Amino acid sequence: MNNPFTLKGRTILISGASSGIGEATAIVCDQLGATLLLLGRNEVRLEEVKSKLSLGAHKSLVVDLSDFEVLEQVLKPFLESTGAIHGLVNAAGVTSTFPFKLFKPEKLEGLLKINVHAAFYLSKLMLKKMSKSGGSIVFISSIMATHGEKAKTLYAISKGAVSAGVKSMAIELAAKGIRVNSVAPGIVNTPMTASATYKKNEELLKLTLSKYPLGFGEPEDVANACAYLLSDASRWVTGTEMVLDGGYTAQ
Numbered sequence: 001m002n003n004p005f006t007l008k009g010r011t012i013l014i015s016g017a018s019s020g021i022g023e024a025t026a027i028v029c030d031q032l033g034a035t036l037l038l039l040g041r042n043e044v045r046l047e048e049v050k051s052k053l054s055l056g057a058h059k060s061l062v063v064d065l066s067d068f069e070v071l072e073q074v075l076k077p078f079l080e081s082t083g084a085i086h087g088l089v090n091a092a093g094v095t096s097t098f099p100f101k102l103f104k105p106e107k108l109e110g111l112l113k114i115n116v117h118a119a120f121y122l123s124k125l126m127l128k129k130m131s132k133s134g135g136s137i138v139f140i141s142s143i144m145a146t147h148g149e150k151a152k153t154l155y156a157i158s159k160g161a162v163s164a165g166v167k168s169m170a171i172e173l174a175a176k177g178i179r180v181n182s183v184a185p186g187i188v189n190t191p192m193t194a195s196a197t198y199k200k201n202e203e204l205l206k207l208t209l210s211k212y213p214l215g216f217g218e219p220e221d222v223a224n225a226c227a228y229l230l231s232d233a234s235r236w237v238t239g240t241e242m243v244l245d246g247g248y249t250a251q
């Protein structure tokens with residue numbers, strides 16, 4: 001039986017694979033038959049993720065994505081022995097939460113560097129390796145790109161840039177058979193949100209959860225959407241954003 005959701009025979013590169021959404025995406029893609037190229041900064045955690053995967057030809061690379069020169073240098077030899085790449089998931093990212101009155105340009109620059117510049121630069125570096133028979137690039141944006149929250153202005157700016165960039169990139173790359181999409185999650189239980197203020201204060205947690213009809217998400221909920229966007233099941237989908245938020249933005 002034809003299964004358009006399969007990732008058998010596909011090679012997929014995932015940044016931020018050492019934690020949270022990137023880790024879950026690696027596990028789901030592995031279960032769907034993909035060969036994985038995993039990027040992360042933390043070698044120990046990256047190896048831990050690899051140990052959770054089947055015994056495939058998976059490879060990993062320890063690299064800080066915010067050092068663009070080093071990224072370009074190390075990516076080339078890492079990809080040399082690999083054939084065509086069919087998918088890329090830009091899951092590496094950082095967050096920030098603080099009142100706008102504390103805004104400083106360098107804080108925004110730090111956030112943009114990893115959430116925007118590194119994700120788009122990595123995508124550009126991968127273009128030549130993308131399969132001639134088509135490829136899929138997935139970015140992780142956030143509902144903060146379209147819906148405001150206190151203390152999230154800088155993070156929202158960075159995710160707004162991701163959501164917007166994806167659309168023009170999709171138009172430009174369609175002729176090469178490369179699809180480009182983003183997912184926009186609400187709050188997902190990952191190490192990124194583990195120490196959020198609302199998780200430390202019972203009343204605030206209750207209030208925040210009340211905005212989520214289906215509760216907070218789990219990394220797998222985002223990983224499954226990424227797997228769909230990487231597979232042939234989404235072959236007619238490009239330049240779009242899939243909202244994954246347990247009903248947060250429906251209200």
Ligand SMILES: NC(=O)c1ccc[n+]([C@@H]2O[C@H](COP(=O)([O-])OP(=O)(O)OC[C@H]3O[C@@H](n4cnc5c(N)ncnc54)[C@H](OP(=O)(O)O)[C@@H]3O)[C@@H](O)[C@H]2O)c1
Nearest residue numbers: 016018019020021041042064065092093142187188190192
């Ligand atoms: N969790 C949520 O509620 C939520 C909601 C919406 C969107 N998102 C987005 O989803 C993405 C993944 O978030 P997450 O929740 O999975 O966070 P996470 O568990 O903290 O994972 C972040 C990942 O990004 C990597 N990373 C960060 N800075 C890096 C750098 N300079 N170079 C290389 N890798 C770097 C980390 O690597 P190390 O392990 O080496 O540090 C880690 O693998 C982010 O873009 C985030 O903004 C998350």
